[in-house]
Amino acid sequence: VLPLLSLGFPSLVTEVSSGIVIIVFNMILLKFQGNVGVAAYGVVANLSLVIIAIYTGIAQGIQPLLSKGYGSGNKEQVKRVLHYGIITVLLLSCVIYTLIFCLDGPIASVFNSEHNRQLQEIAQTGLKLYFTGIWFAGTNIILSGYFTSTDCAKPAHGISLLRGLIVIVPMAFLLSALWGTAGVWLAFPVTELIVAISSFYLYRRLRDRPDRIEA
Numbered sequence: 001v002l003p004l005l006s007l008g009f010p011s012l013v014t015e016v017s018s019g020i021v022i023i024v025f026n027m028i029l030l031k032f033q034g035n036v037g038v039a040a041y042g043v044v045a046n047l048s049l050v051i052i053a054i055y056t057g058i059a060q061g062i063q064p065l066l067s068k069g070y071g072s073g074n075k076e077q078v079k080r081v082l083h084y085g086i087i088t089v090l091l092l093s094c095v096i097y098t099l100i101f102c103l104d105g106p107i108a109s110v111f112n113s114e115h116n117r118q119l120q121e122i123a124q125t126g127l128k129l130y131f132t133g134i135w136f137a138g139t140n141i142i143l144s145g146y147f148t149s150t151d152c153a154k155p156a157h158g159i160s161l162l163r164g165l166i167v168i169v170p171m172a173f174l175l176s177a178l179w180g181t182a183g184v185w186l187a188f189p190v191t192e193l194i195v196a197i198s199s200f201y202l203y204r205r206l207r208d209r210p211d212r213i214e215a
Contacts, residue, residue: 020169023043033181036119036122043108044185048131052141055092055137056141058089059141062082062142064146065080078150082142089142090139097132105120125185129189143159144159147202152206163192163195170189171190172187
């Protein structure tokens with residue numbers, strides 16, 4: 001039972017931590033921009049939840065293939081499926097960010113029914129800065145799913161805790177102290193970049209272990 005619970009723990013951390021991060025971001029933005037800043041973060045957060053859900057869906061979709069390949073000792077299948085998953089989220093991130101960058105005004109307007117100019121400006125800036133992290137976020141989600149699927153729960157736990165709480169909360173306070181509202185938006189991409197570097201380090205280190213089947 002415990003191994004099964006352990007493999008599901010990263011998903012639990014992701015869901016619980018998202019609420020904590022939203023509270024922290026709201027508190028900081030309330031200090032800098034008041035209620036308008038909180039409303040602007042609502043625009044960013046709602047869109048972020050949709051995008052992260054898409055990446056999570058991709059990770060969940062490749063998990064059975066990774067588990068089957070790992071269980072049967074087919075290292076080529078594991079490697080191929082992992083590469084396909086990472087390439088997919090990277091290409092998808094390019095498309096998503098291009099749309100956000102080009103359509104930031106219309107996107108913000110959908111949530112700005114009162115046509116508040118300050119809200120519009122804050123939200124548009126937030127969209128462009130915050131979502132520079134989606135390439136790294138997608139990669140982290142795929143690698144977390146990979147570790148979970150190949151009976152390596154501890155790295156998956158580490159990725160979830162780092163990106164969900166341990167790094168992003170201090171980054172939000174630190175960067176906001178340095179750069180104000182812009183620092184709040186940049187907390188997400190900086191966090192995901194740091195975690196992505198750590199994730200690839202763990203992947204390469206574990207891949208070279210003699211008890212792992214990956215090439």
